[in-house]
Amino acid sequence: GESVGLHLPTLSVQEGDNSIINCAYSNSASDYFIWYKQESGKGPQFIIDIRSNMDKRQGQRVTVLLNKTVKHLSLQIAATQPGDSAVYFCAGPTNAGGTSYGKLTFGQGTILTVHP
Amino acid sequence: GAGVSQSPSNKVTEKGKDVELRCDPISGHTALYWYRQRLGQGLEFLIYFQGNSAPDKSGLPSDRFSAERTGESVSTLTIQRTQQEDSAVYLCASSYSVGTQYFGPGTRLLVL
Numbered sequence: 606g607e608s609v610g611l612h613l614p615t616l617s618v619q620e621g622d623n624s625i626i627n628c629a630y631s632n633s634a635s636d637y638f639i640w641y642k643q644e645s646g647k648g649p650q651f652i653i654d655i656r657s658n659m660d661k662r663q664g665q666r667v668t669v670l671l672n673k674t675v676k677h678l679s680l681q682i683a684a685t686q687p688g689d690s691a692v693y694f695c696a697g698p699t700n701a702g703g704t705s706y707g708k709l710t711f712g713q714g715t716i717l718t719v720h721p
Numbered sequence: 722g723a724g725v726s727q728s729p730s731n732k733v734t735e736k737g738k739d740v741e742l743r744c745d746p747i748s749g750h751t752a753l754y755w756y757r758q759r760l761g762q763g764l765e766f767l768i769y770f771q772g773n774s775a776p777d778k779s780g781l782p783s784d785r786f787s788a789e790r791t792g793e794s795v796s797t798l799t800i801q802r803t804q805q806e807d808s809a810v811y812l813c814a815s816s817y818s819v820g821t822q823y824f825g826p827g828t829r830l831l832v833l
Contacts, residue, residue: 707771
């Protein structure tokens with residue numbers, strides 16, 4: 606079955622630094638990946654997604670990079686702020702075809718702590 | 722409403738009791754999902770409803786867990802004869818048939 610996991614469980618940065626959170630996946634047929642941010646006591650909040658026909662996608666202060674060769678994706682946060690402190694999850698489709706609907710498999714999450 | 726809502730936000734119950742958790746999806750979203758999140762862990766898929774299709778129940782951990790959905794609206798997750806290992810945050814998400822899942826705030830369940 607699908608598995609999506611993270612390399613680093615915790616990341617501590619200074620305010621203003623750039624942050625990089627990594628994620629590996631196993632289903633090479635997956636065509637869609639999502640990053641979620643979860644603050645304490647809240648549900649996951651959508652940040653950005655990327656389709657497999659893209660290598661890079663940029664949002665506001667965030668960039669997701671996808672390397673299909675090594676089945677790896679990363680989330681880059683520019684000029685990290687204390688409000689970015691949260692747990693970050695990558696997720697991908699669970700179904701064998703890897704298509705962009707249906708249930709998701711989530712990684713274990715990376716705890717990002719931003720120090721003022 | 723503007724987003725997915727869930728109730729109650731917190732639930733404390735005694736071992737052996739039944740509980741019902743409610744989810745109101747975003748209006749117009751045909752798909753609805755339930756996930757469980759144990760403390761300090763990622764989300765674990767439980768069940769998925771898509772329109773009028775038979776639900777995907779492959780993630781339900783035991784027959785004590787069940788869920789229903791009325792049309793394309795409210796869903797209820799029921800846990801019968803609760804056990805301490807059922808303690809977790811139960812998260813609901815909804816989406817269009819193909820699209821991003823948006824999550825509610827979750828119900829924090831504590832089984833004593």
